[in-house]
Amino acid sequence: MSSDVEICNIALSRVAYTQPIVSFTEKSKAAELCRVFYGPLRELVLQAFPWPFAESIVALASLGSPAPGWAFRYRYPADCLKVRNIVVPGQRMTMTSDQRIPYKIGYDSGGRVIHTDQIDAACRFTFKVEDSTFFDPAFADVLAWRLAMDLALPLSSKSDLQQFATQQYNLALSIAKGAAFQESQDDPDPEAEFIRVRS
Template structure:
């Protein structure tokens, strides 16, 4: 669940699942959409619906669909598919900025804790528990998807002698959380093509990580550790808050049911955030020519 602003049009994504196997995304559907405002009954509405592929559909809600404060449940239905449901929360004003404190307080609220924090450094149980889990949970959510906002490229620096089964050993980028793929130097803008085999090993003279591969002059595409929350898209922030709620629920409430609910909501929020990321994805600049690289 994420916040949207009162009387403001918004777009959401739903995934329609095959009603027979309850797993596969269902394509080529004509959706009917209804909304429930703040606990009321479902009322049919007529938003613009655009199919995005793999069972995902974009629904453009009008401002009139978002004219009631509180929970807004959007239900999409179609022949041969399970209902697709997205839960939103309509607020009068959206915060202009986000912070680690705000993410922690979202997580606290989602696991039923009503005492919020004002600083991650304050001497409270809530702050201590949030501090314990925030960084590892943030990094785990970053690793969970090839987020465009966290995508980085690096020309890899060669390190010492590789083991006998590989031709090259490269330095592991210091801000890297997960290597997504390797490409020949200067070819980052081309299609994925055949994947380049690699594995993560150790540097020759230390316990630091290294990238082992047979590719000469390799360049890595990877997910970086992003600490600036201002770079987080709203859907990623919501997924992160649910993931954090799943971890802090038991230490703060001893309620396994709350933790399990938060984990399920995180899984759903992660899919929605990933779909948003794919929807916003765009092709980058073409590969650099030898002439351009030589002028550097």
């Protein structure tokens, strides 16, 4: 697995910067830029897609006192970067668009909350993965291209390099999305009633 610095060096090479960095704390323009960009862009790429390695499902902690128009109010999960959907505990089946449970993110004095009408709600979300040893190789590749987008202009002043990095980022993200869907298997669709009757 790639380290944070290795991912940054891949990004630097993609914008034709030939001096790799050894750490974020060294005194160089490249290291300074990587230090500034890396954390926020890592979170941005994590939010861009429900990466399987960064997915979690937890039962939500009820806070009581629901907001007007909602039946329940829950605490937003710790280390959550993006809520993907509200789920019924114990239910594995993928919900169709008309089955999805409505929710809204809000705030109170303790931080972010989730408003929904689902009793005993659970939440599927992307969590904040900071340890690069957990990164999927495709994620590391996408992150390196995303870093290259922001590094291109300050390090090379060539807008065509930034455009190229943007195109490659979108392509790498598209490939990663396709690959991620091949690593899971949904439950089979239930048989239609007329098929069960004929059996």
